[in-house]
Amino acid sequence: QNTAGIDLQQISSHVLPAVVGITDENANIIASGVIISPRGYVVTTWHSISSLTKLNVQVRTTAGVSTYLADVVRIQPEHDLVLLKMKSVDRFLYMAVPPNNEQLWSDQVASFGMGVSGQIVNKTGTMGSLPVTLNVDKFQINEMLTTSSVYSWEQTGGPLVDARAQLVGINLAIKNNQNVIEGYAIPSKFIYLHFKEWLPGTALTKKKIQ
Numbered sequence: 001q002n003t004a005g006i007d008l009q010q011i012s013s014h015v016l017p018a019v020v021g022i023t024d025e026n027a028n029i030i031a032s033g034v035i036i037s038p039r040g041y042v043v044t045t046w047h048s049i050s051s052l053t054k055l056n057v058q059v060r061t062t063a064g065v066s067t068y069l070a071d072v073v074r075i076q077p078e079h080d081l082v083l084l085k086m087k088s089v090d091r092f093l094y095m096a097v098p099p100n101n102e103q104l105w106s107d108q109v110a111s112f113g114m115g116v117s118g119q120i121v122n123k124t125g126t127m128g129s130l131p132v133t134l135n136v137d138k139f140q141i142n143e144m145l146t147t148s149s150v151y152s153w154e155q156t157g158g159p160l161v162d163a164r165a166q167l168v169g170i171n172l173a174i175k176n177n178q179n180v181i182e183g184y185a186i187p188s189k190f191i192y193l194h195f196k197e198w199l200p201g202t203a204l205t206k207k208k209i210q
Contacts, residue, residue, distance in 0.1 A: 032114045034157075036094055044082060073198070095161075097195075098166060107126055108163050110161055112155065121155055121158075122155075127145060144187075
């Protein structure tokens with residue numbers, strides 16, 4: 001593995017088009033998400049939206065932020081994941097989902113999310129050496145990743161990526177007993193496992209980071 005520093009500006013150009021905000025009926029951003037298909041499928045954390053009756057997805061475009069109504073397609077509470085579909089025939093830039101997490105390009109990672117004002121929230125950091133078990137709501141999630149790149153609840157549901165902008169997992173910010181946020185990520189292999197029938201064959205972004 002490459003242990004060199006991560007170029008946040010370089011990977012951001014590949015990642016940001018797929019980072020979205022999930023809003024409630026009052027247009028408040030309550031979580032981030034990541035587009036995983038050009039047809040408008042979005043993954044986020046289930047606990048963040050489980051009580052909502054109306055969902056909207058905010059997408060950053062060259063013309064500004066566009067808002068789309070969204071439906072729940074599939075729920076996987078055992079891994080705190082939910083798949084949404086934006087109600088649109090538009091085509092979207094997205095992130096490819098790898099079938100496993102064994103080919104990380106570097107120990108350095110970056111976490112992205114959409115803030116409450118629509119701004120991008122991001123931070124670089126490192127991965128923990130061992131997976132952990134985490135209790136989220138009523139579920140015990142195994143093989144969770146740990147990372148120092150998650151520092152805000154606004155990153156929850158957004159993508160964790162490696163130095164080549166490859167999707168590593170979905171961010172999860174959890175407060176510990178001292179009320180301090182600890183950073184975790186749901187491995188991308190679980191997205192592939194549960195939602196692979198909605199995934200495209202290849203990513204829209206043709207240029208790869210060398």
